[in-house]
Amino acid sequence: MYQQIMEQIKQRIAVGDWPPNTLLPSVRELATETKLSIITVKRAYLELGREGVIITQQGKGSWVSDTLDLATVQKQELIQHLEQASKLAKSLAIPEDKILQLIKQFME
Template sequence: MDPYLVLSQKDGRPMYLQIMEQIKSLVAQGEWHAGEKVPSIRELAVASKVSVITVKRAYQELEREGVLLTQPGVGSFVAKNDELGDQIMKQEIDKHLSKAWAQAKSFGLSLDELMARLKILATNNKGVKDE
């Protein structure tokens, strides 16, 4: 398990949120598996060039969200929940779709018009893996 994360001072979001987002993405994409031990707080802090306090806050928040479990003296692990990756993916998609819907409404688009735009985008992007 590679502890390297890409964090940016220019992002505007706090570092701990960037760490949380990337760890959730690793879990959702199946890179980090249920029950798998994750890098220690210190190891991730050194690899990511952030403070131990920053990583600790991210891990604590991820524990609250049910993504990580920490056993004192043993380490932190991805929660043993076979549906965790799907749950995280759906939450992330919902977050983006909520923003898209709010933006569409501000432009005066109806739900049907937004759905039509989404269908067009899906059709035009068939076979596209990354943007």
């Protein structure tokens, strides 16, 4: 579950909902909002801190890092979407050339 929280936070950062220096909800607030344990949310914040995505200071809160490479976060987000699309295409037996054709259409 903590990985889902991490991904959701990264997604909000990638799409610009939470730009650098944005104060994040407290661990307690997010736990209440998501109906998850405080420990789960705290673990997500800890991992995001280790990755350099957020900065946390005891007693002051957590916020989006101002040194975060937004392009890297966005690229990771794109890769995750492509992985999901690839799995779906395989389950639907859609050939690779058709998938590439669809991607090209969206790129135009």
